[in-house]
Amino acid sequence: MRSRAGRLVFGLIAALIAVFTYFSNTQENPVTGEKQHISMTPDQEIQLGLESAPQMAQQFGGLYPDEKVQQSVKRVGQKIVNATDVKSSPYKFDFHVLADNQTVNAFAVPGGQIFITAALLDKLTSEDQLAGVLGHEITHVVGRHSAEQIAQQQLTQGLAGAAAIATEDPNSPGRNSAIAAYVANLIGLKYGRDDEIESDQLGVRWMIESGYKPEAMIEVMEILKAAGGPNRPSEFMSSHPDPDNRIERIKEAIAKYKAK
Template identity: 30%
Template sequence: MAARPEGVARAQLFAGLLLALLGLACVQNDGSRNPLSGVGTVSVDAEREVGFRADREIQAGLRASHKLIEDPLVLAFINELGQSMVATLGEQPFTYRFRVVAEPELNAFALPGGAIYFNAGTILKAGQLGELGGVMAHEIAHVKARHYARGVEQAAIPSILAQLAGIAATAATGQAEPLLIAQGVNVALQLSYSREFEAEADALAGAFLARAGYPADSMVPFFDRILAEKEDPTIEIPPYLYSHPAVESRRATALQRAENVTVTGTPPPGLERSFRAAQYRLALLLETRRTELKQAFGAPDRQADATLARLATIEASDPAAGIALLEEAEARIPADPRLPFQRGTLLERSGRLREAAQAFQRAAILDPGVALNFYRLGLVHKEMGDRVQATFFLEQAMRRFEGQGTLRRKTEEQLHRLSFPVVSRGGFGDGEDAPGADTPAGHSRTAFRAGDERVVWWAWIAPSYAGRRAEIEVRWFDPSGALVQETPADSLRRPTVGSTLELDATRSTRHGIWRVEAFFEDDVVDRRTFRLTP
């Protein structure tokens, strides 16, 4: 069946975008382009951009064909499984995101930059949590090891472009729905991975599993499942799942490797229960051909109305009394989402951010169709410095905001900033522009003495914000927490900015830990400390 006109248009646009994105892989750090016959150098920023834009288009295509699972319970489970593994890996350059596609076949793939897709069938057919964890660990390994970037650097770029050109040609015929385009990207990325990359991903997956609390051979049942379904002519499995390299060999290697790996971690409490609940929910979604089970909030409770009216008279003058009033009302009226939402608002104003997050999450559970519940939840996590959870909840809000209103635009801006940090690296220097200086602010320092003349903070600004460097404000705080200096950032060597604190007679006596914060549109985009000693 031919695609609908709007489906054809999006498919053609997406195919063209993919070719453009792969062109980014040929851009060097200095902005010049390599000829296609050469070997590309893919920076972290370029890899992040490729993945972010491809992820956005794939989501749009899947959503248009009603194939992107939007259910908050299912997404919360897959996010917790993935993030619990990522948390064991140390600091990461990417924000990992996890998607679920409403398809019953076995499949999973990772985009560059951290977006990982699972077919619903992969989750539904997993017999144990560890089996699904094995698939998750393998896909995370592809991202962690930067196989996309290394593949472009090591492989012939024209062959990857040729694969995507094939996808573009298919789309141009008007016979490809958005889902098929997304699957085509999957194939192009998977087949670009060498046998060495697949073997490395398997090896890393075993280690990641053990750190997260699962046996290192947890993926073996998934290999068995692929082999069993391969023998069934009625089941269609993507070829790369069993031929790159052979599943039999990977299975044997996984068993052998597991003998020397000790489980050191523990899965999050309650994750097994969430796994079973997500499987039940997914089965119901596929059966009813829905992407989300919506729970509508019923008629407002009159007692809650009375509580909110009373709250309006006291919240400004006595927030603590307002919080106590709402807590008492929630005990009597536990099903009204307006009460925990208002409690979260007061807790956030009082600086009790963790409690505020719990309150907003309660409101979102009671009424998951309201975007504002997820938006406020995301902002609180962002304020707490939890970029991962902030991204997850703000994405939930984005899916629920209708049209192109102010809050939707703000959510989109927040997500972009979480995905593409304004400051990617920085530090302090002595301000001496002398031979051997290793930073744009002179020689790198983390501690200074009272006899030093100055301290210079510097930061490397990401390319997407290079034109707005003048909007960055820098604040210096002494060991007591007092604001000592606030100035716009100075331009250093492009694309860096800096700020200088002169150590005069007064400042030189304030020994201890100093703090520097850089602000961009009221957001703290960099926070660093240095020590000042006598």
């Protein structure tokens, strides 16, 4: 009984530390105005992105060798940055095409390094569609989604660890911690879906402000839907919302920003 009480006390202390650390680190996003629980500075995000970018590129076969293609993507990306409030952010944007011609994907790492695979680029049929992809990824950067994810993961891992300390069954070690980790992962996935919706919606805004046709974002969703095939994971178990749900939210964003 004494040992069990001690585990409960230590678990409670660990949980309180995790919660206090998370909520005590609050910053206001200079672009979106949103108050976010983030412990990293923009300079730390930029450094993390620069350090991780070569490794990320290597996982997708390195950079696409055609410099003309690279420059055309950079031109579209920088046009969006320079025509919108994104230019007031502290991040240094650069855009890269990856050599992978099998994986349909685009992603951003913290600080402004943005990537699109040759496989996805090959499926796009207009500059407007490319702008939709890049605008979405730009929002992940200025929305500080990676920094938020890191802080959220630290919180959920801290709470999961606290729960494991407090409830661990000596006769079945590891069982409760595995369950706690699974729940923590699902919480993280929900945050991911919220980030994707925000990136779609602000991506529409960046497209309109930089002179691109926002309806092309819907075309991109159709491309991604087709690329995912009929066996794509359910929305609940995926970090990305269902494409049909995303299309509806994109239509709402188009109506909202066109009315301004």
